[in-house]
Amino acid sequence: MLADADRLKKAAKEIRKQSLIMTHDAGSGHPGGSLSCAEILSALFFYKMKYNPKDPKWPDRDRIVMSKGHASPALYAALSEAGFFPKEELKTYRQLNSRLQGHASIYTPSIDICTGSLGQGLSVGNGIAMAGKLDSKSYNVYVIMGDGELQEGQVWEAAKSAAHYKLDNIIAIVDRNGLQQNGPTEKLMRIEPLAEKFHAFGWHTIEVDGHNISELVNGLDLATSIKGKPKVVIAKTIKGKGVSFMENVSSWHGKAPNDDQLKQALSEVEAN
Amino acid sequence: MQPGQKTAAIRDGYGKGLLRIAEDNDVVVLDADLQDSTRSLQFGENHPERFFTMGISEADMVSTAAGLATCGKKPYASSFACFLVRNALDQIFVSVCYSKTNVKLVGSHAGLATGEDGPTAQEITDISVMRSLPNMKVIVPADSMQTEKAVEAMHKQEGPMYMRMSRMPTPIIYDDSHVFEIGKGYILREGENAAIIACGTMVSESLKAAEELEKEGIKATVINMSSIKPIDRELVIETANKTKAVVTAEDHTIIGGLGTAVEEVLFENRAYVPIEKIGVKDMFAESGKPEELYKKYGLSHDHIATAVKRVIYRKAQNNRG
Numbered sequence A: 001m002l003a004d005a006d007r008l009k010k011a012a013k014e015i016r017k018q019s020l021i022m023t024h025d026a027g028s029g030h031p032g033g034s035l036s037c038a039e040i041l042s043a044l045f046f047y048k049m050k051y052n053p054k055d056p057k058w059p060d061r062d063r064i065v066m067s068k069g070h071a072s073p074a075l076y077a078a079l080s081e082a083g084f085f086p087k088e089e090l091k092t093y094r095q096l097n098s099r100l101q102g103h104a105s106i107y108t109p110s111i112d113i114c115t116g117s118l119g120q121g122l123s124v125g126n127g128i129a130m131a132g133k134l135d136s137k138s139y140n141v142y143v144i145m146g147d148g149e150l151q152e153g154q155v156w157e158a159a160k161s162a163a164h165y166k167l168d169n170i171i172a173i174v175d176r177n178g179l180q181q182n183g184p185t186e187k188l189m190r191i192e193p194l195a196e197k198f199h200a201f202g203w204h205t206i207e208v209d210g211h212n213i214s215e216l217v218n219g220l221d222l223a224t225s226i227k228g229k230p231k232v233v234i235a236k237t238i239k240g241k242g243v244s245f246m247e248n249v250s251s252w253h254g255k256a257p258n259d260d261q262l263k264q265a266l267s268e269v270e271a272n
Numbered sequence B: 001m002q003p004g005q006k007t008a009a010i011r012d013g014y015g016k017g018l019l020r021i022a023e024d025n026d027v028v029v030l031d032a033d034l035q036d037s038t039r040s041l042q043f044g045e046n047h048p049e050r051f052f053t054m055g056i057s058e059a060d061m062v063s064t065a066a067g068l069a070t071c072g073k074k075p076y077a078s079s080f081a082c083f084l085v086r087n088a089l090d091q092i093f094v095s096v097c098y099s100k101t102n103v104k105l106v107g108s109h110a111g112l113a114t115g116e117d118g119p120t121a122q123e124i125t126d127i128s129v130m131r132s133l134p135n136m137k138v139i140v141p142a143d144s145m146q147t148e149k150a151v152e153a154m155h156k157q158e159g160p161m162y163m164r165m166s167r168m169p170t171p172i173i174y175d176d177s178h179v180f181e182i183g184k185g186y187i188l189r190e191g192e193n194a195a196i197i198a199c200g201t202m203v204s205e206s207l208k209a210a211e212e213l214e215k216e217g218i219k220a221t222v223i224n225m226s227s228i229k230p231i232d233r234e235l236v237i238e239t240a241n242k243t244k245a246v247v248t249a250e251d252h253t254i255i256g257g258l259g260t261a262v263e264e265v266l267f268e269n270r271a272y273v274p275i276e277k278i279g280v281k282d283m284f285a286e287s288g289k290p291e292e293l294y295k296k297y298g299l300s301h302d303h304i305a306t307a308v309k310r311v312i313y314r315k316a317q318n319n320r321g
C-alpha cells in the first residue's frame, strides 16, 4: 500500500488539474466540489474498484454512482485516467455534441445512470446492490454524495431501504466539505450529528480524513470487510482543496477560473 | 353498465399480467405499501424473493428500480397513480427517462373513478405529465384482460413506460385472444356519423353512448386508444377523415391528455374536423361514488352522447358554410 500512496496522490493531482482545466475551458462548471473529492476518486479508481476499461459494462465490475453529479469534471478526469476514453476528450466537457455533459450522464462510457438532481444516487445504488444480491455477484457499489445533498429527504428514504435489505455491498461516501452552494451546511440546514444519524438508520459508519490517502484506503478496506449492513465513509474534506483562493470559499462552488486564476491554481496544485 | 354484464377491475389484470411474465427471472416488482390495492401482491406472494416492499417512499422506489434496471433486471414499480407520478416525478425524469432505464411504472386508482377517496387520490394529470417526458411511453388499458396483455407487451419492449389503471370494476371488453400492441388503437364499433376516441374506463362509457345513439339513428365509431404515446396516428387520421367529427373521452383533465394528443395529430395533419373533448374541466372534483362523479363532472355516457351530437351538428354547419 505504501508504495501505492505516491501513485494515488499523483492520480488525485491529475484529477484536480484536469477539473480546473475543464471548468476553465468550458467557462462554467463546478470546481469546488470536484477538488474536494479528488482523493476519494483516486482511492476508488486506482486502489479499490475492479473494472475493465476495454469492457466498460463488464457485469462483474464494481459500480460507482456519482450522486453529486455536478462534480462530473472530477469523475470524467478519473475515468479518462483509468483509460475509459482518451484524455483529449476532456476538452469537450460541456460543449455541443460531447459525451461529457454538464452533469454526469449515461452518454459517458461506463456511467450507468444520469445524475445532477441531488438525492437520487443512493437509491440507484441500492437497486444495483439488490441486483447484485439477486444474481449472487460479488461486486460493490460506491455512491458519492455531497454533504449538502444529505438534506434531500430521498437520501434518508434510501438509507432506510439499504439497512432494511441488509445491503452490505453498498458503500456510501460523503464528501463532507462543510459547504454547499450558498455557504456552510451547518448554517443553512444542519446535518450533524451525521455519523449518529446514519448509525441510527442501521449503517456502519467510518470517519476519515478525505485528503489522506492511507486513511481513505484503510477506511474503504474496513468498509468492504464489514458484512450484514450498509456502510458509510464520512470523508472530511475541504471544498476547493489544493487551490488557496478556492479553499473553503463557497463562491467557487459553481464558477470557472479565468486564465490567470487557472495558471495560479495549476501551479499550486503542482507544487502540493 | 348493463345488468348481468361481466365486470372486473382493470387493476386486477395487473396482478394476473405479472404472473404471466413471472417465469422470466429478471422480472422484479416493487411497491410502496399499496401492493394489496395495485394487485402487485399477487406476484409478491408467488415470488417473494423478487418482490420488494419499499415502504411509503415513492421517490426511493423509482430510483431503486432504475438501479436494478442498469443491471439487466426488468423492474415493475407500482403505487397509486397520484403518489407515483406526483411524488417521484423528478426521479422518473432523471433516473428513468433521461437514463433510459428499463423501468415499467404502473399507477392504479387513476381518475375520478377512484371515487370516495377524493381529489388527493383522484389522479387526473398523469397522462399529460407522463406523455410530456422524453423516452416515456404511456399505456391506458380499457379492461382487465387488456391490462394483462399490456403487461406482456411491456415486458417484450425495452425502455421506460407508464401504465395507468383504475380501481372500480368495469365491463369486460376483451377475451384471451386479444393481441395488444403498443402504439396501436382498436376499433370496437364502426359508424360513419362520428368517432369517439377513448381510453381506460371511458371506453365502456363510450360504447354505451354509441349504443344509445344508435337507437336514435346516429352511428358512431368507437376507438379504444389504449396506447397514448406513441399514439396510433394513422388510425386517428383515417377515422377523422371518414367521420369528419371526433369526440375524445378520458377520465383525466382535458389539458394535455388523450384529447390533446388527438388534437395534435389532427392539426399536424391538417385534418380540421370538429372535435369535442370529454374529460375533467380544469378543476378538482370531490368525494363520491364513481358513477355520481362521472355524472356531476361531465364524464358519463350521456355527456359523451351529447358531445357526439354537438360535433355532428358542427360538421353539418361546416358543410353548409
Ligand SMILES: Cc1ncc(C[n+]2csc(CCOP(=O)(O)OP(=O)(O)O)c2C)c(N)n1
Residues within 6 Å of the ligand: A032, A033, A034, A036, A068, A070, A071, A116, A117, A118, A119, A145, A146, A147, A148, A149, A150, A175, A177, A179, A180, A181, A239, A253
Ligand atoms: C435537487 C437539487 N436541488 C438543487 C440543486 C442545485 N445544486 C447543485 S450543487 C448544489 C450544492 C450541493 O452541495 P453539496 O451536496 O455539499 O456538494 P459539494 O459541496 O460537494 O459540491 C446545489 C444546491 C441540484 N443539483 N439538485
